[in-house]
Structure formats: structure tokens, C-alpha cells
Amino acid sequence: MKRYEVLADDLAASIAAGQLRPGDRLPSVREASKDRGVSPSTVFEAYYLLEARGLIEARPRSGYFVNQAAFPHPEPHASDPLAEERSVEVSELVFQVLGLARNRAVVPLGSAFPSPTLFPLDKLALSLGKAARGLDPWRTVEDLSPGSAELRRQIGLRYLGAGCKVDADEIVVTNGAMEALNLCLEVVTKPGDLVAIESPTFYGALQALERRGLKAVEVATHARTGIDVAALAAVVERHPVKACWLMPNFQNPLGSLMPDAAKAALVALLAEREIPLIEDDVYGELYFGARPRPAKGWDKSGLVLHCSSFSKSLAPGFRVGWAAAGRFARDVSRRKLMSSLATPVPIQEGLSEYLRRGGYDRHLRQLRQALVTNRQAVLRTIAKCFPQGTRITQPEGGYCVWVELPAQIDALELHRVALSHDISIAPGHLFSTEHRFTHHLRLNFGHPDNPRVEGALRTLGQIAKALVRQGGAA
Amino acid sequence: MKRYEVLADDLAASIAAGQLRPGDRLPSVREASKDRGVSPSTVFEAYYLLEARGLIEARPRSGYFVNQAAFPHPEPHASDPLAEERSVEVSELVFQVLGLARNRAVVPLGSAFPSPTLFPLDKLALSLGKAARGLDPWRTVEDLSPGSAELRRQIGLRYLGAGCKVDADEIVVTNGAMEALNLCLEVVTKPGDLVAIESPTFYGALQALERRGLKAVEVATHARTGIDVAALAAVVERHPVKACWLMPNFQNPLGSLMPDAAKAALVALLAEREIPLIEDDVYGELYFGARPRPAKGWDKSGLVLHCSSFSKSLAPGFRVGWAAAGRFARDVSRRKLMSSLATPVPIQEGLSEYLRRGGYDRHLRQLRQALVTNRQAVLRTIAKCFPQGTRITQPEGGYCVWVELPAQIDALELHRVALSHDISIAPGHLFSTEHRFTHHLRLNFGHPDNPRVEGALRTLGQIAKALVRQGGAA
Incomplete structure (x- = not known):
């Protein structure tokens, strides 16, 4: 993490904890620079980031103030689940x-x-039409699972921007993140197995577990920082957890974001016990500060199955998602072939075309x-x-x-x-x-x-x- | 069945059985009309149908002859599986x-x-582009499972042409027939259950059974007329069959076509025992004679889950299929929501647009x-x-x-x-x-x-x- 990000996170924590309250004035750049022993430009960058995150606002000639809307209410309590099967x-x-x-x-x-209405549907329609008109008919036979080589290359490039090295070969294109998550779950569990999830957790994850006949153990979370890794460590110590399904970035429903150190600890804990992590990162591109690194970024053992999609960031209704499934990529690709053969080829080509033309980052x-x-x-x-x-x-x-x-x-x-x-x-x-x-x-x-x-x-x-x-x- | 169809089938059976051999001359229209006690126009219609089916050919001034390529070899033997779990x-x-x-x-x-190359990809691309450009953004939220109302209406109309009354409300749009078949299987079985299949059967069905942890019992077939309903009756008598997965029309790999009477008997047998029938009808539109009625056409109890797609008849690579799932329609729709939420909306709209414009029958x-x-x-x-x-x-x-x-x-x-x-x-x-x-x-x-x-x-x-x-x- 860069210096200004550390400073910004530190100030954000003070705001969240109520030490800095709505309407409070922040130290001037000069004061903060002196107090913290950092350069004025670092302070500027930090304040700029906090402003982008909606936490503070600049008032002309007066300085920076904690946003009136920031934390008008305290955070919800940390969750305290039973942690049982x-x-x-x-x-x-x-x-x-x-x-x-x-x-x-x-x-x-x-x-x-x-x-x-927040999405560039017009431009997507043009890309889709162009791709469909120019489609090589044989692509309909060749672009079966794992999917279009060009689209997988483009997705691989996005990972670089998120601080992750992901080979296009481990990417399987799916019908939205939901299919990716389901296929990953199928690959790493058998019916009756136990899966660790956050408390609270996305109901789609609960439905997927129910559908596959899996048991769940809920793990405590904090409303701002997400799953409590120590609590998870205690759970995997006591229970035969066969997989985790977590959302480190902007968890649904909490919106929590795990700090980098917690992500690193999470990945290390699970690697030690050879427990696969299904990482649902569908909101990862919708950050207000800096692009948070997925837990996948710390994965050295191929145990993290990172799932995401374009549904919430670019192309709702296109139903294009993917799994970067690490050591399970071949199995996920085969399950995809068995479950729905392939993601529609014109849709894959249309998205590739859009991404190739550029403009995605501007839209984001x-x-x-x-x-x-x-x-x-x-x-x-x-x-x-x-x-x-x-x-x-x-x-x-x-x-x-x-x-x-x-x-x-x-x-x-x-x-x-x-x-x-x-x-x-x-x-x-x-x-x-x-x-x-x-x-x-x-x-x-x-x-x-x-x-x-x-x-x-x-x-x-x-x-x-x-x-x-x-x-x-x- | 119409008179000329009965006559054509009768002659086709004689050809298949080797009573009429390649190069043999068929009776003249006048002779046949007299022998069979039908009108000359009925004989004409029957001969015309057999010609369309590639079984006979007209030679100028000489009459009709069994096609040289018709049945150059005898049919494969009927299968004789162990009929065990x-x-x-x-x-x-x-x-x-x-x-x-x-x-x-x-x-x-x-x-x-x-x-x-056999498909109207250019026209589909135009329909897709047009539909995408005109897409109401809110459709991306509304056209979740069971799918686009217009597309389901169009699919319902196709059923009418196949002699089936299917309400659009029981149709669930899926990612190709493969997803439809998988979802139907999931709805009517639990892991460990026994499913009756044809011998030989489509390997995709075997993979689906394996994936879900189901057991299979293979039932004898005839290479021309498909599953032996009497053999199936014996199997369901002896074994706790929870579902059947069959292809009455142009079975993969046999290409066999069940006669109407056999389909009626099949549906009656399964209704009596409340056994759901998953009917894979992906080749139903690719008939060379007349549109064969799906087994679904005899279903009165809602036990037939009819699955098909446009992948083999119109739009390869679009991955649009569906299930007309009878009494299981709501469950299939819910499973679809859980497995991949929806079929891509622009693709659904593009196909609707193509079907609305007409031209599908000409292409077929x-x-x-x-x-x-x-x-x-x-x-x-x-x-x-x-x-x-x-x-x-x-x-x-x-x-x-x-x-x-x-x-x-x-x-x-x-x-x-x-x-x-x-x-x-x-x-x-x-x-x-x-x-x-x-x-x-x-x-x-x-x-x-x-x-x-x-x-x-x-x-x-x-x-x-x-x-x-x-x-x-x-």
C-alpha cells in the first residue's frame, strides 16, 4: 500500500470510530504533514482519496471537513454467530x-x-452488433468452455490492474458470476460437506449451498472490515470445513472491505489447511477509493477460485462472468461443458469487442x-x-x-x-x-x-x- | 396420422426390412391405388413424402424406384442391455x-x-444488433427466469405446429437444451436415484447422471423405432425408477424415431406410475418427412418435461434452449434463477426479433x-x-x-x-x-x-x- 493510502485508511478509521465526527475540521495539510512526518503531497493525495470516497469535503478557503453525511449513525454491531454446523x-x-x-x-x-440506466448499453449494443455481423461461424464450435481466447485475455489484463497475476489459461467464462460460483462449489465439495461463510452472507450463496445439500458454518464479521480471520481460524480448528465462500471486497450485504493484512492472513490460514476459497468479487471494480486487491492476489497454492462478472460493472443482462479457478480450472471448465456447454458466442465476442475498443475505465x-x-x-x-x-x-x-x-x-x-x-x-x-x-x-x-x-x-x-x-x- | 403418412410409413418399413431393395421399382400410382384401396392422390402424396425422405426417387417415364443409397446395409442389431442398476x-x-x-x-x-455454415447467421446478427440497440434497459432486470415473455410466446407457437398444446407459462428459457435437461434432472431426482435411459444413449445424458450422482438402467432399443416400451415396462416393474431421460425423436446416437403408438404407450406407462419423463427433443425440427409429435403431445398429467433449443435448428452458439416442464415448471424456473439467474437478455430479444420477422420455416x-x-x-x-x-x-x-x-x-x-x-x-x-x-x-x-x-x-x-x-x- 502507498503512503497516502495508509494515511487515508487511518483517517477513515478515525471517522468510522467516531473520533472524527461529521462537521469536524481536518488538520491543515501543513499541520498533518508535520504531525505525521509525511510530505504535503502525501497528505493532499490522502485527502483527495477521502474526498473521492465521500468521507470528507473541501470547503473553499476553510479546509477539509468530515462530510455531514459520513457516518450519521454508528456502524452496525459486529456479528456473533453460533459458529456451529x-x-x-x-x-x-x-x-x-x-x-x-x-x-x-x-x-x-x-x-x-x-x-x-447506469450502463453504456448503447455502446455495448454497437459492439454486439458488430461482433455478431463479423462472427466467424466456426467460433460457435470452437468457443465452447473455457470460452473465447480473446475475452479471457482481456479479463486477464483486468487482473493485472487489480494487483493479481492470473493466467488466461485458468479463466473459465461462465453465464454470470452465479454460474461460476456454483461450478466452483460443485468442484470443491460433495453433498453433505461443510462450508464456512460470513455472517451475514449473500442469500445466493445460501441458496447454492442448499441446492447442493451442503452444511454451513457462519463466521463472525465486522461491518467495516468483513470476516474475522481469528474467528475463522477457530472454526476450521473445530469443524471439518471443506471450503470457504467469502466476499473480501464490498461484501453483500455488509459492504465491508477486508484490509490487506486480513486477506493475507486468510489466504495463509486456508493454504495451511488446504481449504479452497471461493472468492466472490463481483463488486471489486465498484470501489470508491483504490482498487482493492482480491484475496487471490496472495494465493500461491492455487486454492483460491476467484469469481466475478461484468453484470454489475458493465453489462447487466449480458450474463457474462468467469472463474479464475487456480488448480481447479480444468475441473471447472469441464463442469461448465456439462452444465451449459458454453456462454453465448456473440455475447462473448461483443464484450471482447467493447473491451478492445477501450472506454471501460472511463465508464467505470x-x-x-x-x-x-x-x-x-x-x-x-x-x-x-x-x-x-x-x-x-x-x-x-x-x-x-x-x-x-x-x-x-x-x-x-x-x-x-x-x-x-x-x-x-x-x-x-x-x-x-x-x-x-x-x-x-x-x-x-x-x-x-x-x-x-x-x-x-x-x-x-x-x-x-x-x-x-x-x-x-x- | 393422415392416410398418405400411414402408406408412406408402411412402404418405408418394407424398405428398411429389405422386402423392397435398392433399385426395386415401386408399384405405379394406379396399381398402388387399387391394391391399397386409397385414392391416387394419396399414393402421390405418400411417394412425394418418401422422395423427400430420400428413400425413393422418380425416374422420368419409368416411375418410382427405391433409392440406390437407401439401406445399402442392414440396420444395426437391436440393443440388448443388462437392464440392471x-x-x-x-x-x-x-x-x-x-x-x-x-x-x-x-x-x-x-x-x-x-x-x-448451414445457419442464417447474417440475419440473426441483424436481428441481434437491432434488438440490442432498441433494448429497454429495464428488461435486464425483468427478463430473469423464466425468461422473455415474447420469446416464450414464440416458442409456444412452435409447439402448436408440432401437435402439442403448451402454455407459455410452463416454458423456462435456459442456456441451451443442456442446461434445461440438467435443471429438469435436478428437479425430479435426488443423488443416488435411478434413472432409465436408452441403450445406447447420448453421452451428455450419461455425464449429467454421473455429475448428479445418479444410477442408470439402460433399456433396449431398436435402431429405427427407438426405445422398446415393453422392455421399459419390465424395467420399471423390477426397479425403483425415479425418472426417464429419453429422446423419442431422432435419438442421439441412433437417429431412431418412436412411432406415435409407442409414444402414447410410453406416456401412459409412466403416468400410471407417476414417473417423470425428461424428453430431449433437440432434433425434433430436423425431420425429413413430417414434424414428429413429441411425447409431450400425449401428456395429460404434467409429468413430461420437454426440453429443446435453437442450437441445432437455427442459432448455434446463441445457447438458447428451454424446458416446457409441466407440473415442474415453477421448480425448474427457480433452479434456473439459482444456477445462472437468466439467459442473456440481448440474445433472447434477438431471437424473438428473428422469429417475429418470419423466415424461420423457410430456413428450416x-x-x-x-x-x-x-x-x-x-x-x-x-x-x-x-x-x-x-x-x-x-x-x-x-x-x-x-x-x-x-x-x-x-x-x-x-x-x-x-x-x-x-x-x-x-x-x-x-x-x-x-x-x-x-x-x-x-x-x-x-x-x-x-x-x-x-x-x-x-x-x-x-x-x-x-x-x-x-x-x-x-
Whole structure:
């Protein structure tokens, strides 16, 4: 990590911990340079990074201040799961809750997708049309799994930018990250095996475990720094964990980001015990500060199966993802052949064409800026409208915040009432096998700030306050 | 079935049985009309159909004759499997054999795909480009499983043409038929369950069973009429069969076509025992006579899960298939959400656009005509060049023939020698759990007749003859 990144992280931690509070003035560049023993330009770079991350703001002639919207509420509590082996039965609830919300009339605060209007669909359409018109017919036979050589080369290049050396040969193109994750899980487990996951964890992971007849053990997390590696060490000591499925970067639903040292420790711990790590990194490109390195970047034993996609960063609906599956690459490629043979060839070629032409990084910069802006707006409204005692994450990437409401509130009840107002949320119940997080919810800030989203958040706050009163009375 | 179809089938059976032999003259229209008690126009229609199927040819002023290429060899023997429960372990061999053949230098007689040059890729590219440019961004969120409403409506219309009433609501769009088949299998079985399959059967089905940890029981087939329903009845009587996976239309590898009466009996048998039928109908549109009705057409209990795709009839490389899954439709849709969320939206929209514009039926007529022509050429060459004792199917749809060579030949040895001559074949070993069909092979006639294919068949014949001599000497 560079000096200014260390300084920025240090200041961010002070803000998160409440030592620096919204409205507080930061030391001047000269003061900070002297205090910290770094050059003024390092301080400038750090402040610039924190500004990009939405944590501080520059006021003309006055200096830098902690953003008013930064941490209006304290962080949610660290999770404290039972850390025992549990069967997984959450699919039915997930389908019930999410199935109801898939229409345009509903404000999609519970959605897993950002607004499709944030993506360069016009340019993608041109690339797709061009690639399809110029398609060599024999590609339809040759571009079976592991996928188009050119697309895999382009994906390999992205890894370089993320501080990872990944050979194109270990990349298998899939139908979105979901298929990649499923195939990886299939390769490293047998039904009945035990898999370590975060508490809370993405419900898609729970469904995948349930579908394959796997057991889960949930591991404690911190809302800002993700999984507690010491807690994981204790779990693998006590339980026969056959694989981990984790999101080190901008975890869903927490938005947490593991520090580099924790990632290194994680990879070392699992290497020592020969436990494969399925790394879900679908939000990795949606950072507000610097590109976080995937855990894969520390992998020397080929045990990390890194999965990602273009669905959330570039091309929603194209359903192109991949696994960089280390020593399991051949097995994953074969499973892909068996499960769906290949990812559509024109789609692979269209994405290759888009990536070759350039413009992806420019799009990503715009997308990240839009997400930061949305996040600030959403946090501001939550700060104003949600009941006292609300705790909330301040994710530095992705497009989800995790909200811990006062304990009297049942998030499923909140979901039902909200839906009657045409507002969806993702209640905390979906994110655990332990019937935890019953007063938590995941909110999506990936939809451009507009009166509709703000109105929905206000309504949600009113409903939550009413539920607190009812809960208090009961 | 119409009168002329009955008459045509009757004559085709006489040809297949060798009662009418290549070069034989058929009765004149007047004679046949008198003999059979049908109108002359019915005889005309029947002869016309047989000509389209490549079985007879008109010679000016002389009448109709059995085609010289029709049944130059007798049909392969009916299969006689052990009909016992067996574990499935064929994947490794399949990958070894087929993985070697995926490059353009190899003449793809072992390929599972027809030549991509037979498809309207230009028109598809235009439809795809147009659909992508006009895509409503919100479709990327709404067209998750079960898939685009318009595409499902178009697929529903195709069923009408095949004599099936299928509601668009029971159709789930998938990534090719392979994903559809896998999802259906997952919904109707648990690991360890027993599934009845044909002997021989498509290796992709064997791989799917192996992947899911299922056992297989192989059922006897006839090379022309497919699975022996009486044999299947005996199997389900003796064994706890939880599902069947069958190809009533143009079975892979046999090319067999179940008569309507057999399909009706099959569906009735399985309904009586509440056994789901996974019907793989990917070649259904590639008929040379009349569109054969899928077994699904007799289904009244919702137990038939009919799977097909556009991969072999219209759009190779697009990877769009579907399941019409009867009473299991909701479960299949949910599995699809869990396994890969959705089929790429631009691809779904592009196909919808193509189908809406019309032209699919015209393309299919051309494609079928090309396949019939290829078949005749391939059969003619095999007749000339293969060793005595060779038996071969005369499929009336699809693009594969099944060849039974003299018993001394080991098809894996043939495969190895052929590959050293840059020719691929699909050895019979791939199509059974019982180490049967060791002197059988599947040959693909879906590649336009040209000196390269003919040369490869001649070489193959020479290799086979040499192996017979070696086998005879050993």
C-alpha cells in the first residue's frame, strides 16, 4: 500500500470510530504533514482519496471537513454467530420475498441490481452488433468452455490492474458470476460437506449451498472490515470445513472491505489447511477509493477460485462472468461443458469487442462517481428519517448499505408493509441460516438519486418508526 | 396420422426390412391405388413424402424406384442391455475422446454439431444488433427466469405446429437444451436415484447422471423405432425408477424415431406410475418427412418435461434452449434463477426479433434439404468403402448415423488411428455404462458434402478394413 493510502485508511478509521465526527475540521495539510512526518503531497493525495470516497469535503478557503453525511449513525454491531454446523433452508423465503418485487411499479431498494440506466448499453449494443455481423461461424464450435481466447485475455489484463497475476489459461467464462460460483462449489465439495461463510452472507450463496445439500458454518464479521480471520481460524480448528465462500471486497450485504493484512492472513490460514476459497468479487471494480486487491492476489497454492462478472460493472443482462479457478480450472471448465456447454458466442465476442475498443475505465469512473453521489443522498435521507438507534454501514464500494434497526422491529413485517407502499427491501432474515438479523435490512443505493427514491426512504423511515412504537407498546 | 403418412410409413418399413431393395421399382400410382384401396392422390402424396425422405426417387417415364443409397446395409442389431442398476462413470472418457477433436484441421465426423455454415447467421446478427440497440434497459432486470415473455410466446407457437398444446407459462428459457435437461434432472431426482435411459444413449445424458450422482438402467432399443416400451415396462416393474431421460425423436446416437403408438404407450406407462419423463427433443425440427409429435403431445398429467433449443435448428452458439416442464415448471424456473439467474437478455430479444420477422420455416426447409442431401452422400460412400458386415441406420431426421462395424473392430482403436489422420469419430463406448457398442460409432452427416468429408470416409473405411484383417489374424 502507498503512503497516502495508509494515511487515508487511518483517517477513515478515525471517522468510522467516531473520533472524527461529521462537521469536524481536518488538520491543515501543513499541520498533518508535520504531525505525521509525511510530505504535503502525501497528505493532499490522502485527502483527495477521502474526498473521492465521500468521507470528507473541501470547503473553499476553510479546509477539509468530515462530510455531514459520513457516518450519521454508528456502524452496525459486529456479528456473533453460533459458529456451529447448520443445514441450509432459506430458498423458499428468498423466493417469496424477492419474487414479489420484480416489477417497475416497486421502488427497488431491496433489489440486488443497480439501475440499468447506469450502463453504456448503447455502446455495448454497437459492439454486439458488430461482433455478431463479423462472427466467424466456426467460433460457435470452437468457443465452447473455457470460452473465447480473446475475452479471457482481456479479463486477464483486468487482473493485472487489480494487483493479481492470473493466467488466461485458468479463466473459465461462465453465464454470470452465479454460474461460476456454483461450478466452483460443485468442484470443491460433495453433498453433505461443510462450508464456512460470513455472517451475514449473500442469500445466493445460501441458496447454492442448499441446492447442493451442503452444511454451513457462519463466521463472525465486522461491518467495516468483513470476516474475522481469528474467528475463522477457530472454526476450521473445530469443524471439518471443506471450503470457504467469502466476499473480501464490498461484501453483500455488509459492504465491508477486508484490509490487506486480513486477506493475507486468510489466504495463509486456508493454504495451511488446504481449504479452497471461493472468492466472490463481483463488486471489486465498484470501489470508491483504490482498487482493492482480491484475496487471490496472495494465493500461491492455487486454492483460491476467484469469481466475478461484468453484470454489475458493465453489462447487466449480458450474463457474462468467469472463474479464475487456480488448480481447479480444468475441473471447472469441464463442469461448465456439462452444465451449459458454453456462454453465448456473440455475447462473448461483443464484450471482447467493447473491451478492445477501450472506454471501460472511463465508464467505470462515471459509474463509481454516480454510486458515491447516490450513497451520500441515501445516507443523508436515512439520517434524517430513520428511527433513533438505527445503525448503518458506510460502504466504500458496491451499492448496498446494511441497516441495523432498533431491535423491536421485525424486518419481515417492515418488508410486508413497505411492499404495500410499492417499496421493496431485503430483510435481514435472508442473509443467515440462524434466524439472525431479524431487525436488519439491505438497501440498494444503486438507483439514481431522485424524488422517488427519497420519498420511498422517507416512507420506510415512517413505517419503521411506527413499528418501533408498536414494538414498544407490545 | 393422415392416410398418405400411414402408406408412406408402411412402404418405408418394407424398405428398411429389405422386402423392397435398392433399385426395386415401386408399384405405379394406379396399381398402388387399387391394391391399397386409397385414392391416387394419396399414393402421390405418400411417394412425394418418401422422395423427400430420400428413400425413393422418380425416374422420368419409368416411375418410382427405391433409392440406390437407401439401406445399402442392414440396420444395426437391436440393443440388448443388462437392464440392471449401474453407476455412471463415462465422463473422463468422453472428455478425452471429444476434447482432442476441437480444431478446424480435424474432419468433424465425431462432432455433435452440424456445420455452422448451414445457419442464417447474417440475419440473426441483424436481428441481434437491432434488438440490442432498441433494448429497454429495464428488461435486464425483468427478463430473469423464466425468461422473455415474447420469446416464450414464440416458442409456444412452435409447439402448436408440432401437435402439442403448451402454455407459455410452463416454458423456462435456459442456456441451451443442456442446461434445461440438467435443471429438469435436478428437479425430479435426488443423488443416488435411478434413472432409465436408452441403450445406447447420448453421452451428455450419461455425464449429467454421473455429475448428479445418479444410477442408470439402460433399456433396449431398436435402431429405427427407438426405445422398446415393453422392455421399459419390465424395467420399471423390477426397479425403483425415479425418472426417464429419453429422446423419442431422432435419438442421439441412433437417429431412431418412436412411432406415435409407442409414444402414447410410453406416456401412459409412466403416468400410471407417476414417473417423470425428461424428453430431449433437440432434433425434433430436423425431420425429413413430417414434424414428429413429441411425447409431450400425449401428456395429460404434467409429468413430461420437454426440453429443446435453437442450437441445432437455427442459432448455434446463441445457447438458447428451454424446458416446457409441466407440473415442474415453477421448480425448474427457480433452479434456473439459482444456477445462472437468466439467459442473456440481448440474445433472447434477438431471437424473438428473428422469429417475429418470419423466415424461420423457410430456413428450416433449406436446412432439412441440405441434411437429406448430405445423408445420401454419406450413406453412398459408406456403402462403397466400409468393410463387409457393416450395419447402419437410415435416420429420417437429425444429422447422425449409427454404424455397427464387424465385431472384431475396437472403435476406440479406430478413433485413435482416425485421429492420426485428422478425422474424428464418436466411438460407441461413449454411449453406454455397460462397455457395450465397442464396435459401433456415431458419424455426423451435418457437414456439407465435399471432397474432404468423402475423403475422410474413404480413409475411415480403409482403416476399418485393416482393423478387421488385424482382428481376424489375432
